[in-house]
Amino acid sequence: MTEPTAPPPGPPTSSRRFSRRTLFGATGAGVVVAAAAGVTGARLAEGDSSSSDVVAFRGTRQAGIITEAQDRLHFASFDVITDSRDELIDMLKRWTAAAERMTRGQETVDGGAVDHGEYNPPADTGEALGLEASALTLTVGFGPGLFGPSASDPSRGDRFGIGDRKPAALKDLPGFAKDAIEPSRSHGDICVQACANDPQVAVHAIRNLARLGFGVVSVRWSQLGFGRTSTTTANQQTPRNMFGFKDGTANIRAEQTDVLDRWVWVDPTDNPASAQWMTGGSYLVARRIRMDIEPWDRANLSEQEAIVGRTKGVGAPLGMTREDDTPNFAVATSDGPTIARDAHVRLAHPDNLNGIQILRRGYNFTDGSDGFGHLDAGLFFIAYCRDPGAQFVPMQRQLASKDAMMEYLSHNGSALFACPPGLKPGEWWGQHLFT
Ligand SMILES: C=CC1=C(C)c2cc3[nH]c(cc4nc(cc5[nH]c(cc1n2)c(C)c5CCC(=O)O)C(CCC(=O)O)=C4C)c(C)c3C=C
Numbered sequence: 001m002t003e004p005t006a007p008p009p010g011p012p013t014s015s016r017r018f019s020r021r022t023l024f025g026a027t028g029a030g031v032v033v034a035a036a037a038g039v040t041g042a043r044l045a046e047g048d049s050s051s052s053d054v055v056a057f058r059g060t061r062q063a064g065i066i067t068e069a070q071d072r073l074h075f076a077s078f079d080v081i082t083d084s085r086d087e088l089i090d091m092l093k094r095w096t097a098a099a100e101r102m103t104r105g106q107e108t109v110d111g112g113a114v115d116h117g118e119y120n121p122p123a124d125t126g127e128a129l130g131l132e133a134s135a136l137t138l139t140v141g142f143g144p145g146l147f148g149p150s151a152s153d154p155s156r157g158d159r160f161g162i163g164d165r166k167p168a169a170l171k172d173l174p175g176f177a178k179d180a181i182e183p184s185r186s187h188g189d190i191c192v193q194a195c196a197n198d199p200q201v202a203v204h205a206i207r208n209l210a211r212l213g214f215g216v217v218s219v220r221w222s223q224l225g226f227g228r229t230s231t232t233t234a235n236q237q238t239p240r241n242m243f244g245f246k247d248g249t250a251n252i253r254a255e256q257t258d259v260l261d262r263w264v265w266v267d268p269t270d271n272p273a274s275a276q277w278m279t280g281g282s283y284l285v286a287r288r289i290r291m292d293i294e295p296w297d298r299a300n301l302s303e304q305e306a307i308v309g310r311t312k313g314v315g316a317p318l319g320m321t322r323e324d325d326t327p328n329f330a331v332a333t334s335d336g337p338t339i340a341r342d343a344h345v346r347l348a349h350p351d352n353l354n355g356i357q358i359l360r361r362g363y364n365f366t367d368g369s370d371g372f373g374h375l376d377a378g379l380f381f382i383a384y385c386r387d388p389g390a391q392f393v394p395m396q397r398q399l400a401s402k403d404a405m406m407e408y409l410s411h412n413g414s415a416l417f418a419c420p421p422g423l424k425p426g427e428w429w430g431q432h433l434f435t
């Protein structure tokens, strides 16, 4: 069930007229290829406004991890439905080609929407025609079940002969206190995180990858997000989450290269030779966290601030005045610590977690209402880390059991994926895992 990357024979009519961006028409002339250094420099801004919203697809790291967080998300988790290794590899090659084109603001194939003949299904669905690249990044990851048996599906076989290449860190997350995990919103063999500044561009990308994968993968679950809840570079303003608080203040930034090497990027010493394909990559933790908006809105301001441990307006740690002030957990009055023992930021802070840090890159979501008059809203929490078992797991254990905010949260989706490093010219997604 494959689809060619090259356009089938058809009348070479109006592809330039319908190209998503004339700059990247049939020849790609004018494209400035920037090496994705992994920081904001991954953007292709060479004084040309039409190229300024392109984030380089290839480079040392995958884009979409420490590149500037965009405003919109479409995250998809796929199950692989074929047992054929060749079909899976073929699809990954076709995905890579289409993904690279879409991140440049092009159709999946040249003239895909309307130029491949009236009797063929279009090779691009077309809803992004005329739209800019919108800083689209597509980040791929591989789930535990792709390699054989996993905690969530112990009956899985090693269908693709890669069981011995599974990194030890890639195992389903354990259950946590108060978890309400729904399998239909959890796990998966392959994920694609599409982030963009235009929601239609992100949705178009996932839709076209799903279409290209017909017969090889099927969408297991997906999540739309709006309003990033993190900052990943020093120049970004801190956004707000659905509780109305600034979120992302104390996040790791792209500029903190030493911190990233310690806590985000997989090191050669982390794995034996069989799993070196993950060196330079990172593990993606996804948690769909529903936030009980209505009860929260009835909590008074000082209660809300005590739960978070920061002020709602400025975002300063309690007892301080500025957002970037360092929290002082030792300060106390006769009523107790200024930042309460069960405050979210105290429990998540490295000082109270043996120095542990993670890179957060989540999004707000609102999926309508739940039929009982309550918004189905929350935070689609995404974190990148070097070893989820040593970082996310102890952090979430502490929060799940002690955090006052848990009264207003329920975690109903959970997944873990191994995201390899970035691609060199000519490489395809998963190449070093499968070859
Ligand atoms: C397991 C990790 C975390 C989960 C899950 C999580 C959920 C979650 N957080 C907020 C709101 C805020 N979090 C803030 C800080 C913060 N949160 C985590 C980790 C998890 N959060 C960390 C590591 C930190 C930084 C702690 C520090 O070093 O100070 C803040 C404060 C502002 C900020 O620094 O970002 C807010 C607000 C919600 C609403 C939520 C689940 C829905």
Ligand SMILES: [Fe+2]
Binding pocket: 344, 348
């Ligand atoms: Fe948090």
